[in-house]
Amino acid sequence: MARQDPIARYLPHTFANGTSVRRFAKPCPRCRQVVEAADMFGQLAVLQDRLFVAAEGRCRHCGHRFSVACMITNNKHVHRVALPMWAFKLWLKMATRNTIQPADPAWSMSEPEPEPVTPSLGEADVVAADTIVGRYDGLEIPAWINHDGHRYNFERTIASGQAPRLAASEQLFRERLVYRRENSLDVTV
Ligand SMILES: [Zn+2]
Incomplete structure (x- = not known):
């Protein structure tokens, strides 16, 4: 069983190109309040020049819990992961053990709107x-x-x-x- 750390614990992260992600947040799907990385629990993996977040967001405002599955590239673009959470976690596990190549996952999609990763x-x-x-x-x-x-x-x-x-x-x-x-x-x- 993987430890459920707050994602904020892994931040800030500086990529090899010097770009730094200091903050990561998502709007709560229920009440639209911003849920910060301190209230997301799960895993953040660094693979090459990407960050992968597989976590559970817990909204402080309404108590709603939701899945956060995304990839952040080194230009700070956030891509949604179009996989069920269990499949994403399995993929992450294999990728972090170098059993598969993490380059350009076909299941990542651009977000329709930019996410609040503004530092x-x-x-x-x-x-x-x-x-x-x-x-x-x-x-x-x-x-x-x-x-x-x-x-x-x-x-x-x-x-x-x-x-x-x-x-x-x-x-x-x-x-x-x-x-x-x-x-x-x-x-x-
Ligand atoms: Zn909420």
Whole structure:
């Protein structure tokens, strides 16, 4: 019997190409609230440049339990696994023992919509402005943040349980605050 660890225990994961998955979440199929990796129990396997998640999601909001079966590629795209959970687990077991080649599983399908794998910057990743422009759900909103040598100005907030959708010039901070890079020209999605 495999141990049922929270998937969050395996994160962040950095791929060989430098892309890092810090956060993984899925909307609850029943109430649509976001279920984080801390509330998914099962297995996360690393095979070549892919992550495979076979877990049970447990929604904190409504108590619903559901299967999470997916593959995350090193460009952070999430693919749904179109296999019954038992078959997926069996496949994973064989793949992690090198009995089969994991490349390009024919049963993986692209998700119709991007999943919320958006990583949020934490306090250690940024220098935040002392100027506070407001509060949101008890969070202080700094006017700007500096990250990787660039300044990002506060743009908008993300409602609780909503999957953040960010433009290329935007960064998520404290999970709920969106900042946009100064002087960026791309269009908000
Ligand atoms: Zn729920």
